Amino acid sequence: MSELRHPIGTFDVLAPDSRRWEALLAVFARVVEGAGYGLVITPTFEDLQVFQRVGASTDIVRKEMYDFEDKGGRRVALRPEVTASVVRAFIQHRPTTPWKAWYAGSNFRYESPQAGRYREFHQVGIEVFGAADADLDVEVMALGWEFYRALGLRRVELMVNSLGDATCRPPYRALLIEYLEARSGDLCDEHRDRFRENPLRVLDCKRPTCKAVAADAPKQVEHLCDACGAHFARATGGLDALGIPWTLATNLVRGLDYYTRTTFEYAGLALDSAQNAVGGGGRYDALVEEMGGPSTPGIGFALGVERILMACDAEGTLAAPDAAVDVFVVDFAGGDAARDLTAQLRAAGVRADRSFDGRSAKAQFKVADRSGARLALVVGPDDAAAGTVMIRPLTGDRTQWATPRDQVVAEVARLLGS
């Protein structure tokens, strides 16, 4: 066992597994860029305040944040999620709205790892600022849906809820507290004392006692104000119009407190329930203003890369694409040909590899075979003296032939093109 390892809750991804990551990111970029979203790159760490303003009362910010003091005495934190950073960037740069952004990157939460849960994990996501239209909710939910479909996933469920807004959430909240007050004896230990601070959390509690209470609790969707009700009807009607199946999840409460109106989650039905949340998001119309910016509506989602890959494993989709070079140069005449030919081939757009350290012809051919190359270029002492290169197909009819050294790159390009 070597002494140095990756930190707890982190992991390395090497090829060929990493090719699945490349493929996943390429599919995501294709889907969202095809809808007018542009890549936004924000820092991996931010001033601690950026995250504290977003969710001071949530576990993610309270207990799981990787925060520390840097050498300049600043309190900073590795981002536990990306939305806060993107909001901060929006406020700082004030791009024209509607601003449609996508991202891909690491997030950090200090908790003990288990299946599908890591201290550093990866998300892809989108955010849109400056449009309150319910049709945008439809677009955002549909893009996530399309992305899963594009990966080949079939067993994904879209769950939708509305959390109301500043008009209808407070009265609903009061109603919920009143209900919980009457049933407080039936709540789990944790929520019996704490339901007054954050009553919505009880709806999300997985303990059987709380679940029973939550089942009969008043539902926000039945107590929406007229504006939120119309918004929700338009958003869900839009999903129906696009033929995207969805289910109403009246107890859906997300882990961050900034959501308003439409909230949603994607569940991977092929996964165990402990890690079946493969993505989630919602509207956050008050967040930009809360963080010190102009009053601006917003909506977005974040999808968990590790969870999605688990779902792909479970559904047997998204195989790692084969990576292969086109040509492998076998040189046992001193190495000049391997050095020069690989450079010339690459300059001509041909993927080319070679061996090093003067290995035997047999060893070089073994590596050539493993490389997946279609062609080998062979240069031994006789070829070098004659100024020729042997072209040898590595599959099918393996008859090889000699080609003049100064024509071989063009010849290879022609062979590969056909």
Add this chain to the structure above:
RNA sequence: GUGGCCGUAGCUCAGUUGGUUAGAGCGCCAGGUUGUGGCCCUGGAGGUCGGGGGUUCAAGUCCCCUCGGUCACCCCA
């Protein structure tokens, strides 16, 4: 933070009631073919048995501690 299970070669694992120099398959390297891959044959490299302490004539094996992995609770992606 709490609990279950698990740590032997790069990987997957075997290793008997404690007993000599810890093994296999795969992978890797070399040779069999002084210039030609996949199959085959032969050989080789590679291990402080996670670490520390203890019991014992003797510990990969038993005990304690510790570190790590993994899964679950909580929370979430």
